[in-house]
Amino acid sequence: MPHDHHDHLSPSGHPFRPDDDHPLTYWQQMEIAIREILIEKGVTTAAEINAQIDAMDARSPANGAAVVARAWTDPTFRDDLMRDAGAASASMGFDIGPMKLIAVKNTADVHNVIVCTLCSCYPRNLLGLPPDWYKSRAYRSRTVKEPRKVLAEFGVDLPDHVTVRVHDSTADMRYIVVPVRPGGTDGWSADQLAALVTRDSMIGTGLPKAPEAIAQTPR
Amino acid sequence: MSDRRYMRVGTHxxxxxxxxxxxxxxxxxxxxxxxxxxxxxxxxxxGVTAAKLRLMRVRFTMAEVWGPDAEHPEDTIDAEIYAHWLEPTDAPHAT
Structure with a gap:
């Protein structure tokens, strides 16, 4: 054990971490009070609340990836998606709920990136829960001011001739970026292509994986 | 580009x-x-009865929003702005 002489370390050699016990915040108390009163009055049940939490946790970027891959392989669907992304996603069987969705398409000349400067609006029904950085003040404030620097930090370096379009989801709409289909994927099925579509590529802070990045099963 | 409908956002x-x-x-x-x-x-x-309003997606150039500090003047920011915040105006001259 390399750390034997330090008595503030656990037997496994890691520093002890204090328990994160702290009093409930005002809003945590409010949430518990309202939840309990709704259950007490029979408006909802604990089982229904748990089922809704499970449903939220089950949503993942794989849903959005399926939508993007379909748009890459089916021009009619792509046109439907660009016209009304919510309806097009629902037509694939995804539970869109009340979400109103706009798809923005990257091209050789345009790169789109999504941010919510006012809070953390995110297309949860298609992409699941947002990453923590999406909700950070740094991402929210910098993306509208210096998107190219932010994108470079994500590893996306854009040449000058590409226009960056930042979309601030300030009100009712949610956004999904349709990235450019990677070259070298001719003849790939939508299922195969979906494996290239990352969460960040649908936020605009990333690009799809290169075809070499995933092992292709023989068709 | 002359068919663009320019809008100014309220300052209140x-x-x-x-x-x-x-x-x-x-x-x-x-x-x-x-x-x-x-x-x-x-x-x-x-929780009051809410009037239904048009929601505009308004596109701004970085040059308009950040002036000389713009990172790349022709890049754009789109935002959804409710109609009661907008008034029609002429194209900005500076950009």
């Missing part, structure tokens, strides 16, 4: 649940598309 700073970001107030952009009508969130947030 009312309290409450306002969905118009402060950094766009007073700025001029053009209507990218019109959405809605949707219930006004400024009223909806307080």
């Amino acid at each position: 700073m009312p309290p409450g649940h306002v969905r118009t970001p402060a950094y766009l107030r007073g700025k001029v952009g053009w209507v990218e598309r019109t959405l809605g009508p949707f219930p006004n969130p400024e009223e909806l947030a307080y």
